[in-house]
Amino acid sequence: MTTATHGPFRWSLDKIFGLYTLSFLGVTVLIGLAEAFLGLPNRWIGWIFMGLSLGIYIVIGVITRTSDSDQYYVAGRGVPALYNGMATGSDWMSAASFISMAGALSVQGFSGLAYVMGWTGGYVLLAVFLGPYLRQFGAYTIPDFLGGRYGGNAPRLVGVLAAILCSFTYLIAQVTGVGLIVSRFLGLDFNIGVFVGLVGVLFCSVLGGMRSVTWTQVAQYIILIISYLVPVVVLSWQLFTVPFPQFTYGELLQRNSASAIQVTNDPKEAATRAAWKAEADAVAAKLKQPGLSDAEREKLTAQQKTAVAQAKPPAAPGATVANYLVVPKGVGMWNFLALTFCLMVGTAGLPHILTRYYTTPSVKQARTSVAWGLFFIFLLYFTAPAYAAFARFVVYTRLVGTQIADLPRWVTLWKPAGLFDVVDKLGDGVVQLADFVIKSSDFVVLAMPEIAGLPFVITGLVMAGGLAAALSTADGLLLTIANAISHDLYYKVIDPKAPLVRRLTITKVLLIVTALIAAAVGTLRLAIIVELVAWAFSLAAASFFPALVMGIWWKRANRTGAVAGMLVGLGTTLFYMVGSRFYGLSWWGTATVASGVFGIPLGFLTIWVVSLLTAPPPERVQELVTSVRYPKATVSSAEFAH
């Protein structure tokens, strides 16, 4: 095989994915026509979209199957920057980004923007500190880099442990996301949904490793970005005759803020809120009674939480702007900054993203591909705040003030799904804002096609997009876990003489086993999973980032320092997480999600101090670290990798 970046191969890639995009759009239009003229039922549309997209991923998996180690682990280091960017985009954007982020912004307001900035700003750190240099080192996995740079088994093994810790909880969340999407749109049982999704993931990763996963992720990115943009672009067109919601929502921020103030001062709204307040107090009194069973207690606590939330006005009394535009102060601001920081550093430390920069043909392309990657992520992220504002606007203008007997179509369609409820608290037959109970803000993205009055085919498209987002991230995570165990633990530590065939077989078995365990845990529907995903960022930030950055930028960093730094970073973060979440520990009021803010600096400090106190790394390693600064390597990266 010759170069993958120039000439006919690159051209045919453009052609293949261009044709693919056009056919996908064509099929969507065809299904839309069938819906409009033949009355194709909604359930069928859901099945067609799911069958079609899973079919595409399976076909890509079969076409790109491979048993070559370079192909299997790093896609032959032949993925052009643009395509690696798209693969990074879908590898990165999970079910949480696609389905939940816009809704979270709509509910949390300004504070939620920590996620938007954190999950994009991390790429700046990745671009200047890590991406190009990791490519230059040319290892296979992130623990592999740690093992190669610091020498010995200890850094590699700590790396394997941290990689599994960060990736596995994240994987369970993706599996849960697949189950939710499939059960919601197809009416299948949640558990069956989880296993159906697994088929799509396993076909790719088992058959072709990184190579298949890469090209599937490109295909998944195209589906997810189209399906995210279509509904809100159409709504923007309907309201402003401008198809760019990203620029038109400023107007809505103002109108929403004015509506919020109006609602706060409206006497009927105030009466509704007072009714909720009364309910909250009554439930609180009930909760104080002795002899409640755990189930009753849980139910009452949930009821109390809803009532308290509904009793809260959308703007502070006498304020000139709505709550969601208010920037927090004091401890609130500290937590905003700390969370932004942890998410950024975590983004630059998550192994399944870092591995993507091993797959480009050159250091130059690694740099360019970080830029493309963030650009493709940016397309979705800078649309999310618009989603939030549009949803709010629709609730204020088309729901509040309508008759209970005459709810808008999207409300009646989505109410049975249980994401929100409309309760006539005053019994006056009119919907007040305080009557609208949001149970899951996911409705913002899921119901947007119906809010914009679009046919069901677009809802099917959104389902395919959510599925693509969850599956693509699951693919990347699964491969990271399996490779960490098979390449780093088995091949590099346990049996360095293992032939390639055996290594690949072990990887494949591990992929299946890991996927099954994740699915089994996913079916338990543990409430803590969503929280754990946010924790993964702090864990990755405190364990990997300091050791990677110091390994690349400071030749004096040695094995003892790195191992100590990773353990101290990881330990401090875990200690604060568990302490603050379960035992009331509080350092400067820092939130549990921002636990990494202590572990990251401590990790750096430990590597620095311990390295200086112990012997410097061998001359050969120090030369290697210096040589990596100059892309035309004097040390062969291939030699390093094997």
Added chain:
Amino acid sequence: MAELTEAQKREYWRYNIRLTVVLLIIWALFAFVLGGLLAGELNKITILGFPLGYWIAAQGALAVFVIEIAVYAKLMNRKDHEFGLDERPVSTSARAA
């Protein structure tokens, strides 16, 4: 292409460090100062309906991040070319084959 002299190596690396520092200052300025600490103050300014502080945290900073990385790639790739550090455009599989 001959090996770089020590002086050339220093010059190349210093350029990289300077660029990295400048980009990180801009990054921190947008993420933590304009989009965080000063967002409340900036919200008093409204452009096209957007309170400025909210807009920076929601979209402005993101756009700055994308531009920063693109500029970094462009400038460093040009520097590589200037110093003759262009890699042969081969993948490891090509080398192995």
